[in-house]
Amino acid sequence: MVAHRYLGNSGFKISEIVYGNWLTHASQVENDVATRCVHAALDAGISSFDTADTYANTRAEEVLADALAGVPRHELEIFTKVYFPIGKKGPNDTGLSRKHIRDGIDGSLRRLRTDYVDLYQAHRYDVQTPLEETMQAFADIVRQGKALYIGVSEWPADKLREGHAMARELGFQLISNQPKYSMLWRVIEEEVVPASRELGIGQIVFSPVAQGILTGKYQPGQAVPEGSRAADTKGGAQMIDKDVHDDVLLTRVQELRPVAEELGLSMAQLAVAWVLQNENVSAAIIGASRPEQVAENVAASGVELPAEVLTRIDDILGDSVVRDPSLTNVPETRFA
Numbered sequence: 001m002v003a004h005r006y007l008g009n010s011g012f013k014i015s016e017i018v019y020g021n022w023l024t025h026a027s028q029v030e031n032d033v034a035t036r037c038v039h040a041a042l043d044a045g046i047s048s049f050d051t052a053d054t055y056a057n058t059r060a061e062e063v064l065a066d067a068l069a070g071v072p073r074h075e076l077e078i079f080t081k082v083y084f085p086i087g088k089k090g091p092n093d094t095g096l097s098r099k100h101i102r103d104g105i106d107g108s109l110r111r112l113r114t115d116y117v118d119l120y121q122a123h124r125y126d127v128q129t130p131l132e133e134t135m136q137a138f139a140d141i142v143r144q145g146k147a148l149y150i151g152v153s154e155w156p157a158d159k160l161r162e163g164h165a166m167a168r169e170l171g172f173q174l175i176s177n178q179p180k181y182s183m184l185w186r187v188i189e190e191e192v193v194p195a196s197r198e199l200g201i202g203q204i205v206f207s208p209v210a211q212g213i214l215t216g217k218y219q220p221g222q223a224v225p226e227g228s229r230a231a232d233t234k235g236g237a238q239m240i241d242k243d244v245h246d247d248v249l250l251t252r253v254q255e256l257r258p259v260a261e262e263l264g265l266s267m268a269q270l271a272v273a274w275v276l277q278n279e280n281v282s283a284a285i286i287g288a289s290r291p292e293q294v295a296e297n298v299a300a301s302g303v304e305l306p307a308e309v310l311t312r313i314d315d316i317l318g319d320s321v322v323r324d325p326s327l328t329n330v331p332e333t334r335f336a
Helices: 031-043 055-068 098-112 131-143 157-169 192-199 210-215 236-240 247-254 257-262 267-276 291-298 307-320
Strands: 004-006 013-015 017-020 048-050 077-082 117-122 147-152 174-177 202-205 281-286
Touching: 004 281, 013 017, 013 281, 017 031, 017 291, 031 055, 031 291, 055 077, 055 098, 077 098, 098 117, 098 131, 117 131, 117 174, 131 147, 131 157, 147 157, 157 174, 157 192, 174 192, 192 202, 210 247, 210 267, 247 307, 257 267, 257 307, 267 281, 267 291, 281 291
Parallel strands: 017 048, 017 281, 048 077, 077 117, 117 147, 147 174, 174 202, 202 281
Antiparallel strands: 004 013
């Protein structure tokens, strides 16, 4: 069964494997399959579920609510996010203004069919809205009981410090950050992770298998497999098109296979276990288009990788690893 960890320095525990429905629910998979995947997650001991209002333009939240119907609310930790355009994408349908945050939480609660979410996250940093306005809106939501905890996603270290300090002044705590993180994408390690350790912020990382690259299913010099994300015409393919045609990268990934086999792990399990070795990581988000994928990935929970294995992985991947901290995702200012 999946283990649980504290999120940051809060008293809030989440499953160290979180089920997420980015790019899957109401998009890549049919609703009945989505429900089976969620039930597989529940059967494996996953209690934490991550979504966002922008996923499938609000429909992913509804699909998740349908899949979780009948599960006692107190047994679940439900996360959602606000920032990106939703609905008709009008002038106030995006960003972290007081209006969009207020409308966003009310819409998410309605679609998720719950009185509160456990974690409400700023999906990106908003350079167009004063941070004071954003944090005050989050403080009000916490006081109203609509969200128990507040987190962010893809905020750089300096913004984490500013947001954390302002949250404390307003009487609540910023407890989490949701960044992209994998063996191949380590941009948080130099600045974000040290700042987060200092502030008591935990990472809930997404794309631990690099959107499928680290499963080893993409072979150098070969066509992408049918049914894979790289073959998805609904948006998945464009997100990894560059990597699936990088033969040097794909060759190095294939060299990880013996490492996984020696440990009795699949390559996906090795990738998920790797991110969980970072003591600042509270959880890794997995997605699934088949229930079997859930069962495979949760086996990474509780796996400890020896130091020599971590070194061996670094040696194999070499300069294919991206480490530049400036690549933390912050939208450009409109005044640039």
